[in-house]
Amino acid sequence: MVPRGNFLFDRRAQMLKPKQLSSIQQASIRKLVHYAYRNTAFYRKRFDDAGVRPESVKSLDDMSKIPFTVKTDLRDNYPLGILAVPLNRLYCLHASSGTTGKPIVVAYTRGDLERWSRLMGRTFDVAGVRKGDIVQNMYGYGLFTGGLGFHYGARAVGAIVVPTSVGNTKRQLMLMKDLQTTVAACTPSYMVYLCEASRAEGYEPRKDFVLRIGLFGAEPWSEEARKRIEDSFGLRAHDCYGMSELCGPGVAIECEQREGLHVWGDEFLVETIDPDTGEVLEPGREGELVFTMLSREAMPLLRYRSRDLSRVFEDECACGRYHSRIARIKGRSDDMLIVGGVNVFPSQVEHVLMNVPGLGDQYQIIVSHEELDRLTVKVETAKHRLQDPELTKTVQEDLYATLGIRANVEFLEEGTLPRHEGKARRVVDLRPKE
Ligand code: ADP
Ligand code: ZN
DSSP, X not given: OOOTTSOOTTHHHHTOOHHHHHHHHHHHHHHHHHHHHHHXXXXXXXXXXXXXXXXXXXXXXXXXXXXXXXXXXXXXXXXTTTOOSXXXXXXXXXXXXXXXXXOOEEEEEHHHHHHXXXXXXXXXXXXXXXXXXXXXXXXXXXXXXXXXXXXXXXXXXXXXXEOOOSOOHHHHHHHHHHTTOOEEEEOHHHXXXXXXXXXXTTOOHHHHOOOOEEEEXXXXXXXXXXXHHHHHXXXXXXXXXEEGGGTEEEEEEEOTTOSSEXXXXXXXXXXXXXXXXXXXXXXXXXEEEEXXXXXXXXXXXXXXXXXXXXXXXXXXXXXXXXXXXXXXXXXXXXXXXXXXXXXXXXHHHHHHXXXXXXXXEEEEEEEEEESEEEEEEEEEEOGGGTTOHHHHHHHHHHHHHHHSSOOEEEEEETTOSOOOSSSOXXXXXXXXXX
């Protein structure tokens, strides 16, 4: 439970009771459907094509009448086809990092930007960031929503933000020590890399740095990666989730209980669906997350299919917040590799590797095809273990137990695989494209 005296940014919203949350959602959904129908040709057509009248969506029970919006809708309407306000009401534009194709342009009114900053302020607050904290923001500044999103969050809670942006690892470490940074914000894969890089540069992470909180997100990561980061730096790591289409980071954040990430229910309605059939799933079942952002002005998105796989819990959290929670993201449905007919998520491979003592932090997953699909996992280890048959056997058996297929395992000397400054790219698919 959050002690009463503690600083709570946007306290009223953070501590909304279930009844209050559902009445906000009920009222917002009706308004939102009318708003999107009236102000965007895109939703007018989408509703008309589906034969749904906006007034037939009267409550949350009618959600399933609303047609889904998907990533290709945004790409097809590139750059600003889903705008619900005149251009002169826009305040800024961002674009997705485009890891999966053409970028998606995201538009904000002044109100949207303020709302987003407030959500980011809550993110920082929930993780325990306070006025006076020094936040080193190593997310990329620019079109990507990560950099500025975390920047606004730090500003909202009155912390001191150091906008180092991505890269220049030596300088990051120098500033981290000299400025006595207390909060690190970056992708988890970069933080894992900083563990290694700091030692290589002669730092003793727990002595030279005073980090106490980490805000890590923008890509899937494992409990094991969290443990490595926390053990190295002595900080407490929080998982943060978001995506550009939903303004950016700030959709969900782990509270001190760290049993799932709270999705801010006064702004987002979250559903889980079966990604193949679109059927809505009961809370607790794994499926694709679908988000509706309730009070956005520039670019309303109704039932937006995230492609991210997770589960939703609606029970009360020991922290006292009632905003429902999602489990750690397992991966995107489009990250999933199908190798010889078996589904493989990169996050499962990471989970296995990080549990084997003696392996380094960096790995790569290679899929090739020679008569059959083949999976090769390359992972770094100490020089004297490169030819260790016992270690090979352990990794192969553990991968088989988790994935259900055999993988070739190759050990590489530490420092060989590429390091990543933003989102890690660990999969190399060499199979011929049709
Ligand atoms: P892009 O699609 O261009 O990479 P974004 O930068 O907006 O666009 O990335 C959003 C995606 O990043 C999410 O849909 C999700 O797949 C992933 N992501 C964000 N935060 C997390 C997180 N905490 N855990 C796992 N995946 C995450
Ligand atoms: Zn909680």
